[in-house]
Amino acid sequence: xxxxxxxxxxxxxxxxxxxxxxxxxxxxxxxxxxxxxxxxxxxxxxxxxxxxxxxxxxxxxxxxxxxxxxxxxxxxxxxxxxxxxxxxxxxxxxxxxxxxxxxxxxxxxxxxxxxxxxxxxxxxxxxxxxxxxxxxxxxxxxxxxxxxxxxxxxxxxxxxxxxxxxxxxxxxxxxxxxxxxxxxxxxxxxxxxxxxxxxxxxxxxxxxxxxxxxxxxxxxxxxxxxxxxxxxxxxxxxxxxxxxxxxxxxxxxxxxxxxxxxxxxxxxxxxxxxxxxxxxxxxxxxxxxxxxxxxxxxxxxxxxxxxxxxxxxxxxxxxxxxxxxxxxxxxxxxxxxxxxxxxxxxxxxxxxxxxxx
Amino acid sequence: xxxxxxxxxxxxxxxxxxxxxxxxxxxxxxxxxxxxxxxxxxxxxxxxxxxxxxxxxxxxxxxxxxxxxxxxxxxxxxxxxxxxxxxxxxxxxxxxxxxxxxxxxxxxxxxxxxxxxxxxxxxxxxxxxxxxxxxxxxxxxxxxxxxxxxxxxxxxxxxxxxxxxxxxxxxxxxxxxxxxxxxxxxxxxxxxxxxxxxxxxxxxxxxxxxxxxxxxxxxxxxxxxxxxxxxxxxxxxxxxxxxxxxxxxxxxxxxxxxxxxxxxxxxxxxxxxxxxxxxxxxxxxxxxxxxxxxxxxxxxxxxxxxxxxxxxxxxxxxxxxxxxxxxxxxxxxxxxxxxxxxxxxxxxxxxxxxxxxxxxxxxxxxxxxxxxxxxxxxxxxxxxxxxxxxxxxxxxxxxxxxxxxxxxxxxxxxxxxxxxxxxxxxxxxxxxxxxxxxxxxxxxxxxxxxxxxxxxxxxxxxxxxxxxxxxxxxxxxxxxxxxxxxx
Ligand SMILES: Cc1cc2nc3c(=O)[nH]c(=O)nc-3n(C[C@H](O)[C@H](O)[C@H](O)COP(=O)(O)OP(=O)(O)OC[C@H]3O[C@@H](n4cnc5c(N)ncnc54)[C@H](O)[C@@H]3O)c2cc1C
Ligand code: SF4
Ligand code: SF4
Numbered sequence: 001x002x003x004x005x006x007x008x009x010x011x012x013x014x015x016x017x018x019x020x021x022x023x024x025x026x027x028x029x030x031x032x033x034x035x036x037x038x039x040x041x042x043x044x045x046x047x048x049x050x051x052x053x054x055x056x057x058x059x060x061x062x063x064x065x066x067x068x069x070x071x072x073x074x075x076x077x078x079x080x081x082x083x084x085x086x087x088x089x090x091x092x093x094x095x096x097x098x099x100x101x102x103x104x105x106x107x108x109x110x111x112x113x114x115x116x117x118x119x120x121x122x123x124x125x126x127x128x129x130x131x132x133x134x135x136x137x138x139x140x141x142x143x144x145x146x147x148x149x150x151x152x153x154x155x156x157x158x159x160x161x162x163x164x165x166x167x168x169x170x171x172x173x174x175x176x177x178x179x180x181x182x183x184x185x186x187x188x189x190x191x192x193x194x195x196x197x198x199x200x201x202x203x204x205x206x207x208x209x210x211x212x213x214x215x216x217x218x219x220x221x222x223x224x225x226x227x228x229x230x231x232x233x234x235x236x237x238x239x240x241x242x243x244x245x246x247x248x249x250x251x252x253x254x255x256x257x258x259x260x261x262x263x264x265x266x267x268x269x270x271x272x273x274x275x276x277x278x279x280x281x282x283x284x285x286x287x288x289x290x291x292x293x294x295x296x297x298x299x300x301x302x303x304x305x306x307x308x309x310x311x312x313x314x315x316x317x318x319x320x321x322x323x324x325x326x327x328x329x330x331x332x333x334x335x336x337x338x339x340x341x342x343x344x345x346x347x348x349x350x351x352x353x354x355x356x357x
Numbered sequence: 358x359x360x361x362x363x364x365x366x367x368x369x370x371x372x373x374x375x376x377x378x379x380x381x382x383x384x385x386x387x388x389x390x391x392x393x394x395x396x397x398x399x400x401x402x403x404x405x406x407x408x409x410x411x412x413x414x415x416x417x418x419x420x421x422x423x424x425x426x427x428x429x430x431x432x433x434x435x436x437x438x439x440x441x442x443x444x445x446x447x448x449x450x451x452x453x454x455x456x457x458x459x460x461x462x463x464x465x466x467x468x469x470x471x472x473x474x475x476x477x478x479x480x481x482x483x484x485x486x487x488x489x490x491x492x493x494x495x496x497x498x499x500x501x502x503x504x505x506x507x508x509x510x511x512x513x514x515x516x517x518x519x520x521x522x523x524x525x526x527x528x529x530x531x532x533x534x535x536x537x538x539x540x541x542x543x544x545x546x547x548x549x550x551x552x553x554x555x556x557x558x559x560x561x562x563x564x565x566x567x568x569x570x571x572x573x574x575x576x577x578x579x580x581x582x583x584x585x586x587x588x589x590x591x592x593x594x595x596x597x598x599x600x601x602x603x604x605x606x607x608x609x610x611x612x613x614x615x616x617x618x619x620x621x622x623x624x625x626x627x628x629x630x631x632x633x634x635x636x637x638x639x640x641x642x643x644x645x646x647x648x649x650x651x652x653x654x655x656x657x658x659x660x661x662x663x664x665x666x667x668x669x670x671x672x673x674x675x676x677x678x679x680x681x682x683x684x685x686x687x688x689x690x691x692x693x694x695x696x697x698x699x700x701x702x703x704x705x706x707x708x709x710x711x712x713x714x715x716x717x718x719x720x721x722x723x724x725x726x727x728x729x730x731x732x733x734x735x736x737x738x739x740x741x742x743x744x745x746x747x748x749x750x751x752x753x754x755x756x757x758x759x760x761x762x763x764x765x766x767x768x769x770x771x772x773x774x775x776x777x778x779x780x781x782x783x784x785x786x787x788x789x790x791x792x793x794x795x796x797x798x799x800x801x802x803x804x805x806x807x808x809x810x811x812x813x814x815x816x817x818x819x820x821x822x823x824x825x826x827x828x829x830x831x832x833x834x835x836x837x838x839x840x841x842x843x844x
Contacts, residue, residue: 007706010415010702010706011699011702011703011706012702013414014411014414014415014701014702014705014706015698015699015702016406016455016456016517016520016698017454017455017456017520018519018520018696018698019519020454020496020519020520021496021497021498021499021519021520022519026474027477027496027499030428030472030474030475030477030494031393031398031401031428031472032398032401032402032452032455032472033395033397033398033400033401035401038401041401041414042397042400042401044414045417048417050361050362050417051400056395056396056397057397059397060397060401073519073696075697075698075699076699076702288502288506
């Protein structure tokens with residue numbers, strides 16, 4: 001288990017909450033307990049044994065989307081508050097404290113390999129041994145399998161030899177909920193299947209899967225012995241190499257929502273825009289905040305399951321930043337789910353691209 | 358749970374049964390989701406950014422704890438919360454974003470923290486009259502962002518812009534970095550709506566100027582929560598500036614810089630940003646300029662023709678004091694780093710005690726106040742640094758901002774009290790005012806009688822008339838006892 005970096009945590013606990021304007025959970029709740037520095041103060045008190053674990057403390061420390069909005073203005077370049085909060089939460093397991101609301105999700109993970117229950121989306125497909133392994137992710141499978149279909153069609157149109165496996169959840173939700181052991185088990189199972197597939201490139205459309213494979217698997221000693229590529233970069237590559245040739249799109253006015261992980265962890269803000277610029281007929285209008293300054297949709301850290309009301313309020317706040325008549329396009333199943341509120345049309349990048357190819 | 362936590366300055370608390378009864382009744386009025394007695398919420402609203410709270414935090418202590426937190430969403434709810442508290446004689450403390458620097462939100466007698474952050478909407482943007490009506494819990498950066506979206510600026514940029522509320526600005530008579538052009542918050546407020554301790558709501562109209570008796574809404578500007586809760590404010594706004602001119606200069610002596618500023622203010626120039634640093638701060642902020650001369654940075658903005666005229670006036674005044682032109686780059690650097698506040702966290706962890714002390718002087722005693730306060734601070738054992746700059750200027754004088762850092766060794770609190778006593782004594786002896794924009798809070802109340810003389814008594818009578826049971830933010834603004842701190 002990763003140690004909490006006490007010096008960085010205290011830098012944050014002693015900060016006047018400079019980034020509070022960019023913390024979505026604080027902005028929708030108004031609660032000091034979930035302000036960035038507020039959470040750091042609680043975490044520091046836990047570390048110093050001035051506070052004991054109980055449900056309200058765990059709930060407050062869990063109120064972090066890992067959206068990294070706080071990093072936009074944070075003067076401490078070494079600090080990753082969401083990671084420090086995660087590391088703090090992982091220590092709670094020993095005391096048996098957890099969010100009761102996620103108990104069924106944890107059982108689902110154990111029983112079905114997905115927090116949503118029985119997997120509905122496509123399972124193993126394509127040719128075993130094919131170079132490219134497309135990893136769909138449990139959230140797309142459960143909520144928006146149309147994006148997986150679109151990705152498959154695109155890969156076929158581009159003539160890519162690809163396969164899909166009977167994947168398990170990448171492990172990220174389990175860790176977010178404080179169960180690193182379960183996360184590691186899921187990772188080990190996935191790793192076994194991925195190695196067994198014989199693929200040399202793993203493409204994932206879900207930013208959380210991407211971050212988990214690239215950042216957490218090494219921590220859990222489950223390094224993947226193949227290249228992991230994010231969906232936007234991979235499909236852009238196919239476009240640039242002429243394997244995909246888009247024609248005029250039926251969509252005109254589009255506004256791209258940068259998912260936090262692609263924008264701030266992977267720094268992938270140009271790739272999706274380049275894809276959109278290569279589709280004839282599309283006019284992209286930016287929302288109020290975009291690129292690395294994007295604002296979370298409310299779906300980070302599994303909030304749609306853990307804190308559904310907060311997630312919805314954050315999504316509403318984010319939606320107000322988009323031109324009313326634009327189709328919102330994103331590249332993350334959580335963002336899509338969150339932003340899909342009444343009166344708004346929300347699609348994923350792969351679907352927009354597939355429709356024009 | 359919070360029982361285990363040492364609350365150093367807690368003067369008293371309300372009986373728990375009273376709080377429970379209040380919680381139940383107020384929940385029925387405003388909704389349970391807006392009321393919390395959760396120990397985490399209580400712990401998280403118990404302090405602001407008063408350095409003493411940070412020192413105690415490292416020791417596992419807090420200044421004092423509230424007993425209930427409420428989050429009203431409307432003026433009506435604020436009124437209900439206060440009326441019931443008034444009836445039950447329960448203290449109420451308004452809470453913005455806790456960036457106050459003097460313990461203004463510390464709940465000395467426990468009671469109810471009224472957290473204003475869910476009142477965060479812009480109610481009206483009046484394009485013709487250049488006014489905005491805003492709820493007081495709105496965060497400063499989000500306020501400015503919304504104005505920018507419509508082509509305006511609020512002109513108010515405290516260094517705490519991203520971590521303070523509009524209500525906090527009004528309550529503390531705040532000043533932004535661009536104050537020389539746009540004014541302090543009191544110059545921007547056209548009208549305000551407030552709720553008195555007994556729940557009475559009143560609002561003045563946003564007409565330009567009146568001769569209809571004293572403006573009672575303006576009484577709430579600087580009231581730091583002791584008179585009632587400010588719920589909305591109508592503020593001036595400006596179209597985004599057409600032109601911006603950046604300039605920096607250095608002077609051999611601080612007095613030359615002060616005189617140059619006095620002269621261009623006298624001539625009518627109003628650059629948005631005017632910052633004159635002593636040699637030590639010049640070296641700290643702009644190492645490439647060295648630490649022998651004193652840097653002046655200026656930002657002029659507005660309509661192009663006016664900016665050009667101001668530039669000419671300023672250039673004449675600074676050259677008359679033999680300024681060296683050091684170009685616009687230093688101002689760009691300042692603009693990029695002006696909200697960066699990281700040194701305090703690091704220094705506190707290393708055992709330092711630090712604070713900033715801002716006072717106002719007229720021109721005739723500007724320099725002498727600076728040297729007297731600096732000397733007084735350096736004389737306190739343990740002080741490592743006492744440096745200063747002027748950053749808000751007026752035709753009649755300027756605000757001096759002193760930064761003090763010390764490594765006192767054993768008793769940090771004694772050292773903290775000593776530096777303040779020395780600084781305030783020097784300030785008052787020079788005839789300067791004890792605060793320009795941070796306000797009084799809990800800590801600076803000790804010098805309010807000396808600052809105001811009989812005036813403090815008048816303020817006390819107003820307070821008693823508006824809040825007869827003394828429920829509003831007890832012990833602040835130098836009104837009421839703070840025995841445990843002053844001991
Ligand atoms: C890093 C840093 C930099 C700063 N820079 C500046 C600066 O450049 N200029 C400046 O002026 N100040 C500055 N400050 C001080 C502070 O930010 C201001 O005093 C600010 O106005 C406080 O706003 P807040 O919302 O955080 O108020 P809080 O700290 O929450 O409250 C301050 C006081 O106002 C009262 N109050 C809050 N809201 C209301 C309301 N709606 N009605 C009635 N009373 C209310 C509280 O009870 C308390 O007494 C700085 C502080 C920090 C930490
Ligand atoms: S994340 Fe950075 S900016 Fe935000 S409160 Fe912590 S230290 Fe301050
Ligand atoms: S990562 Fe996002 S939710 Fe978490 S503290 Fe930072 S801004 Fe808030």
